[in-house]
Amino acid sequence: MKLQFYKKGIPTEILKRVGILVVVFVVSVVFFEIVTNISEPQEVTAQSSPTLPTVTIDYLGDATTELHGYVAEMDPAYMRDAIIPLDSERNVSITVDSKDYDVDGLSYEIRSLDTQRNISNNELEFTSKDGILTASFQAENLIEKNEEYLLILTITSGDDEIYYYTRIMQPEGCNEEEILDFAQYFHNTALSEDATDLATYIEPSSSASEDLNHVTINSNLAQISYGGFDGTQVGDVNTALTDISSNYISLTFTYLLNRDNSGKSEYYTCVEEFRIRYTSDRLYLLSYDRTMEQILDDQSVSYSKNVLNIGITDPDLQYMSNETGTIVSFVQNGSLYEYNQTDRTLKQIFSFVDDPTDSRSIYDQHQILLLNIDESGTMDYVVYGYMNSGSHEGECGINLYHYDAIEDTSTEQVFITSTSSYQILNANFSELLYETADNQFYIMVNGTLLYMNLNELTTKELMTGLDDAQYAVSASRRYLAWMDQEDMSDSIHIMDLETGDSYDITAGTGQLLKPLAFLDDDLIYGTLNENDITTDGAGSTVYPMYKLTIADISSGSGRELMTYQKSGYYITDVSIESYTIYLERIQIDSEGIITAADGDTIKNSAGEQNKAVDVSTISDDAKEQVVVLTMAELEEDEKLGKVDYDVPGLVLADGSHSISVASATSSTQYFVYVGSKVSLATDDLNRAITEADENMGIVLDNTPKYVWKRGRKSYQNAITGIAVGSSDSEASGSARALSAMLVQAGENVQVHTLLESGETPISVLSKTLKDYDILDLTGLSLSQVLYYVNLGTPVYAYTGDDTAVLIVGYDASSIIYFDPMTSQNQKMSLTEASDYFESFGNVFVSYIQ
Template identity: 30%
Template sequence: MQGKSVKLTIFKSIYAILIFVIAVLIISRLSTGDNADMTAQMSEATLPTVSFVSNYREVSPLHGYLEEMDISHIRGTIFPIGSGRDINYKIKTYGQKVTNLSFEVRNIDGSGLVENTDLQDYKESEDTITGSFQLKDLISSGSEYMLVMLMDTEIGRARFYSRIVWTNDESRYHIDEEVDFVRNFSIATFDKEAASEYSRYLESNSEGDNTSFNKVNIHSSFNQVTWGDLQIVDHSDPEVYVTDIHGQTGSYLLKYQISIKEGALNKTYNVCEAYRLRFTSDRIYLLNFERTVNYIFDTKSFSITKNVIGLSISDPDLQLVESSSGSAFAFVSENRLYMLNNSENRLAYLFGFYDDNNNDIRTRWDQNCIKILKVDEAGNVKFAVAGYMNRGTHEGQVGIAVYDYNATINAVEEQAFVQSKSDPQILMEYVDTIAYVNNSDVFYVMLDQNIYAIDLNDRTSTSVVDDIGQGEYKISESMNTIAWQSDDLKSLNMMNLGTKTVSEVTAENGDLIRVLGFMGEDMVYGLVHESDVLNDQMGNPVYAMYNILIQDGDGNILENYHPDGIYVTSVSISDNQIRMTRVVKDEEAGKYISTYDDQIMSTLKAEKGSNTVSVVSVDIYEKIVQISTKSEIKTKQIRVLTPAQTLFEGDRDVNIDTKRNADEKPFYYVYGLMGIEGIYSDPAEAVKLAFRSPGTVVGDNNKYVWIKGNLLRSNQNMSITRSAEIYPNMTSKDPVSVCLDLILNYEGVNRNVESLLAGGDSVYQILESSLPDARILDLDGCPMSAMLYYTNKDIPVMAMLNDGTAVLIIGFNDLNTVLMNPTTGAVYKYGMNDSEKLFEENGNHFITYIMEED
């Protein structure tokens, strides 16, 4: 019996050990993402690409969408076509089957179909399709349209979008010469001797930063533009994108990769170059040149020492989110997401559409972004991917996907997907504005100027704040709190997204309240006596704040600023400082006069994380970026993981109807040299940004509101000039009334402007009610030279002066503006520099319009 008992004990021990070993093996396989039944690697890209061919040059590669997009919010590239209306194209199929080719031409705002034609005559090889087609005589010269190429693919009907413009001549805005120029300029930068020919195009001066290769522009030194002493061993052939083109100017993007020798390794960098050119019969002028260079961090040739993760030449504005103790953190490098769990010596590559040394243009397309939402102590990461989906489950769709990385099983799982029909860049801009997840797994995001709450557990959505983008709203630094004011300015609401609680701050009787922003997590707002609200030259209210307050999340007042007899009209908040623009009240004149500015400094020091991003100088690399870690990294013990994606049945889509009403306030989209720069409800802010960028402003209908440059050498509105010459008794009438009369008469409208002004209508209100087919643009604060865009189009610009009078800007040449002054009755030329000084001293108060049907 005793022998049997011993044998039984041994058998049980062996059995227990065997079960333990099997369990360890299963867990091990799960932790490395090898369980094919539960996880899989992201599927490869399958959609084809389409390029246009211009004199044997391929330009503007297009990527396929599996859903019909909102054309009024698709920007993309543009292709000019000549008098014959012919278009040559090339489709790269990557070995996939492509059938049923056709194309559509639609109005640029998507309002109507101009042409729909099947394509029959094309040549097909193993991985390419080439052909050409001719548009019907149904389009207007100089107007932009949307061309949609359609084809059936192995995963669905795909659409490829590009703007087109018919130029009615064979020059086609000189696209071939300009493409040759930007390509040759780019290639020459790798050879200092060849580049000397192009040195005359540079404007090297003190504005250029010659301390970093990450950002280089036309003001940088010749040596900086030609890569200094970097050992570049290879560079790929650039992809050329035509982003904007007009009669006088053209804008281009070049994207390629370089390899730089670093010790025994060759490291890869993404390069993006932007060019803006002006073509003349004599030569090409380089108006703007910008270049960005960013290291592609990878898990094979990374540089990690005991306390530093090296990111070489990169943008220092690096996204890094850490756990509460800092033992785990996630960071984004060139649109790829990584997580380091220092306590467990794990480095995981969590997400990215392109792999190391991947030359597939489809996976490298950068119309998407990653937003880190949360990192916990175990190294679990919640994140969102917004924009165009290059590959995987949602290939060819635009939307926001929320993912969860589970460190225990080393797998990434989709939590929700919100589809969108907007331009990927617009969606990325919204997500950059606010994307936040609380501890209850509720994801907050802005879509089309509304804020939504998406429950990641049951995938339901609710609207939190409607049309917040149309009014004044502010978001705290952590995105944990949003604040917005009521339409009547009697109160403001502050919502804590973590707790979902809303608190209200109400103004006292006779007062108004204005939300100004956040200093860290503390809200800044101002109080205004209603009796102190006066109108500016345009008739718009000026809210002069007598009191500025800073309030924490618990409602405690941290700062109460109320200078005696001085009012604040605007503030800017940066780091721990509030800068205030101030005025004093001239009771007799009934207006405000500028006085010296002031500032409020916070005594609280900005909190720094345990792991920090820093910039250091390193010989030939100049400034490089690195992550300094809280604790030592055991580099020899570090394990590199590449998680797979968890498989699931069905979908995890969240449907949100973001369609806006036609009567809602319009928005303005600013596109700079390298893409979208911002979305504004105020056209003045949009134009100011586009002027600095430089770039363009388009409205909700995808039509231009403003373009940098592209001016004729001179122009004068002769209709208004003639009307001014015969205007009866001009100098005896109110100058504002005369200017409005001339504008309305020019547009064929006759109204009693004097009685409207006497009745209290503002200049804006009179123009808005009198020109129902126009978009009225209050461009207060914009530089005078930006107004020449409108006079170039024969649209008068009204400028209000401090003495209550007004003038019209109706023309210009290289040296002068052409003004119509009702107080003198004269139309005359005034020096360009003198004009800028005159209007700047009078506050740059401009108002104009554009006709919506143009």
């Protein structure tokens, strides 16, 4: 008998089978978890309503300025929304509408404009009734009349603090009350049934536009008085005095209009800017600018076949469409919309507007930038500036979103915080924002090129400290061209942000290159011969480019498409407008004197390609002129039917998606303020002054300090204390002029010795007047540089090899200049002097403290 023995325990075969089942189970569980996590729906929400309190400051009887709160401390030097004029007792009256927000404490702080000196810092007692808090205080008598100070109000709620920023001034001789009364009269009369009296103050021009979206002092009386528009004002006007001086006052009114359109309520935001001068005889309206824009909703948009009527708005609105012209996304009045003609839907993709009558909802200190769109309507966009509501309410920054047209949701991808105001952020906002197909994001912030991997939430600085003049960005934002040096370089680096590939365009022997701009995705760069580099009469280095090249860089080789050069002419800069390249040129004579030459242009014969969606304007009986978007033609016999209005969902990111980027540039920057807006941020002083002069603005630097104003006194007596130093009495005219300039400033050095050792007029002044900012004003007009004479500062004017004079005074028809060779003041007519200095290249130098 054959015996069969069994092992004790579970048989091996069974163990194997169990093991396989366990592995399958574990793998199944892991797979299930992965699938569950991937497919787990993100929390979709809607844009929340504003929650922060508003602060209102009352002054001059019935004027009020409303302030909006920040949940983090901002850079107060850039918070310049308004100036509150104090009365003779320096009283400040404050009202806080807490909006159901718990307020535990209220305090104020007064600082010098440069933030370096703290005048006072005190807690405030307040009374409260029905959510309205009132408080008042008397500003300390340490403040000087006609000098601006920063006022920072802080609301405390538990552990949270909310900050409110404005400026204060105790004006003297500025006639602010009379000027405000006139502005209110003008505003009310324009809205009244009879505005005939306003004809005295305007300057109609036949070339002015005929719409209500943008009205100026050159518009006709019908436009000034709103034409056939039958709207009424909702609530009070918010007043902001933006510039106060004895020469003029600039102020801004912000208000809301409502119009009934066949039972539908339409809302329009309006911004009205004045610049007014007071004299004993009358008031003069120096400039007037009014914008009016419709708040779009399902009640205020209309459709006719393939035409979308979006009402009163800027006809130069930002928009993108798919290639077939059936979907268009556009920005209107701070909100983003997408119209899908095929699906018959209009979607409000992003908006802070909850209740149009809530000033927090329609606060206009933000902007939206479209980055791209595909055929389905999926797109990437950026919201930047002050966040009126939502998870970043009260913050200022840059928010990147991705809208998925299939899922019908916008997803927040990253938020970049900023401590600068919206106006500064907007003026500095780089053209370089690009998101690749695989979620790599590039952005230039304050001269720092930042790379972000949106999948892994990692960031890296690719380069820092770039000035505006060192780089250029293509129209598609895909290509970046930059140089390592500030002025010129022996090579230009090219980077394709989509692929990450880069290459160089290299200069020939003895030559240097500079990236200037892009025409679409074609690079425009300049070439100079190194031996052409020279200095002007002020000692500044001039880089005259003899040739301009337009190159196709998309192929990775910098293939030349065309070149421009003309004998005897040099290019100093270019600008592009409507597919035309405008060249700034100079000529240099045999003695090295640089003079401005007539500009030239290069026109792109191809021009802008036909767009799938067309934006145009049509007449309207009530609204004068409205903007329409013409989509692709409907199919034959196809009817549009009903269009649905929809608000897609919003997916918010968590705190790990927020980053902060510090400024990496330490160079002086100039900001041009026109009314309440910053129209330009640049490191080019002459460009800033020219922009301010053309638009009746002011120039500040980043300390901040006033650098230039359009307004100046009608005359300036000859500045006293001008005398050539004894050690320079036998020197050249240039040395004597500089010596006299320094003596007037309280300095006495051997200027001729410094010049003979290789110093220039600018370097001599910079090394001697260390507590002053030396300003190279070369290229500006005589009229523009007289602003510094108006301040009591002489202006050095180059008049040829080793010769110069000082401009020390002026009146309505002439200037007074100091001749250093005779040590006498002389007079010259403004016309003659302007031509005379221009013949030497308009080389001027001055300084401010």
